[in-house]
Amino acid sequence: MKRWCLALAACGVLAVAACDEAPASGEPDARLRTHAVEPSTPTPAGLAYVESVAAVQTEAEALQGPARVRALQQGMALPVPAGLAEAEILRLDLAATLGEALLEQPDGAYTVIDLLRPMVDVEDSLPLDRASARALITLGDAAAQVEDDALAAGSYARAIRLMSLLRQELVR
Amino acid sequence: MSELRPTVARRSMARTLQLSLAVVAIVAMPACRTGATGATTVTPGGGDEPDIGADPDGRQESDNVGDLKARLDRLRIQHESMSSSNATGFAVCEDLCELSTNICSVKDKLCELADKHPADDSYQALCREAKQECHEATESCVKCAQNGSDGAPARSE
Numbered sequence: 001m002k003r004w005c006l007a008l009a010a011c012g013v014l015a016v017a018a019c020d021e022a023p024a025s026g027e028p029d030a031r032l033r034t035h036a037v038e039p040s041t042p043t044p045a046g047l048a049y050v051e052s053v054a055a056v057q058t059e060a061e062a063l064q065g066p067a068r069v070r071a072l073q074q075g076m077a078l079p080v081p082a083g084l085a086e087a088e089i090l091r092l093d094l095a096a097t098l099g100e101a102l103l104e105q106p107d108g109a110y111t112v113i114d115l116l117r118p119m120v121d122v123e124d125s126l127p128l129d130r131a132s133a134r135a136l137i138t139l140g141d142a143a144a145q146v147e148d149d150a151l152a153a154g155s156y157a158r159a160i161r162l163m164s165l166l167r168q169e170l171v172r
Numbered sequence: 173m174s175e176l177r178p179t180v181a182r183r184s185m186a187r188t189l190q191l192s193l194a195v196v197a198i199v200a201m202p203a204c205r206t207g208a209t210g211a212t213t214v215t216p217g218g219g220d221e222p223d224i225g226a227d228p229d230g231r232q233e234s235d236n237v238g239d240l241k242a243r244l245d246r247l248r249i250q251h252e253s254m255s256s257s258n259a260t261g262f263a264v265c266e267d268l269c270e271l272s273t274n275i276c277s278v279k280d281k282l283c284e285l286a287d288k289h290p291a292d293d294s295y296q297a298l299c300r301e302a303k304q305e306c307h308e309a310t311e312s313c314v315k316c317a318q319n320g321s322d323g324a325p326a327r328s329e
Contacts, residue, residue, distance in 0.1 A: 027294045137278055149285050149295075156282040157298040160275055164305050167271045170264055171312055 022122070028150045030157035033125040034132070034165060037085050045081035052078055053090045060097065069105065072098035093131035095119055099138035103145070112142035113151070122154070130166065133159045265316040272309035279306040 023029050040046065056075030060068050075094050080087045099116055102108035116139040126132040140155035279302035286292075286299035 023294060027292070028298055030298060133274070137274075140278070140281065144281065144285065149288060153282055153285045153295055153298055156278050156285070157302065159278050160282070160302050160305050163271050163275050163278075164309070167268060167275070167309055167312065170268050170271070171316075 026150055028153035028157060029122050030154050030161065031122045032158045032161045034128040034162065035125045037089055037127045037129065040083055040085040043081065043083065046084040046086075049078065049081050049084060049087060050090065053094060056094070057097065060101070066105070068101045069098065072101055089127050089129045089131045092119060092127065092129070092135045096131060096134035096138045099135070099142065103138070103142060109142040109145040112138060113146070113148075116142070117151075120155070120158075122158075126162065128162070128165060128169075130163075133162045133166070136162065261316075261319075265313070268309075268316050269313040272306070272313040275302075275309045276306040279303060 022031070053075055056071060056078075060071040060075070063071055072094060076091070076098060080091070095116060099112040102112045102115070105111075116135055120126060120132065120135050120139060126136075136155045136159035140152045140159065143149075143152035143155060279299075282302045283299040286295040289295040
């Protein structure tokens, strides 16, 4: 009897561990870790960065095609001031917008994967924010375009899990 | 005689007219009094006779400017708190419904991919999970919209 209990307990531990284990190669990887972004202490450099990013987004909205892509790329190249926790979200949002613009360009999907994959890596924790979901969906769209079904399905599933967490925060 | 008849008739008519005017004056007097003091406050759900000296909450008040200003301030605060709670509730519902739309739209893309891999359990499991989440998200959006009148988002579980 005791042996059965031990075996069951071991199975339970293994099952929990399996939840956070990388899937077999070629299978969708939907692992998701998130963290809340705490507001940082306002600094002049931080404020200047936020204003610059907002200006880039506004400028890009009025542009189309390669000009829009260039404007957003310039925004991504802006140096991030130290200690600005919100920059993580701003950069993800900017990257998602850039990704959407790139997807409209010929062969843009590969560039989107190169841009977004490292930013929303399965091994890393993502900010619990809509910007992360946007970036994941854009990565999924790019992967689906190049028929990388595992990356697309994994990204979509992670986006849904993240949005589900955001939904639960709202009804709490 | 024939000349008298019109005279009697005129007197009778004059008396009737005087009586009518007196009745009209008596009936009109209370109406003039309320009209002269400005608008009367009718107590919602109150009795047949409005309590002219009471506000809708039943508090007695006079006609002086200070009291009226205090009452206006009370009503303004009441209105602002009701508006802000409704606005918060509406914003939460809007967010919930937007999330629900996005979740269901991504679910469609994910399940389309799962359809390409019918024999792969991992795709099928992710599609099932996405469908469940879409269902729950839609439910919380609908519940929130139904509860919208009191401004409180509905709990999904």
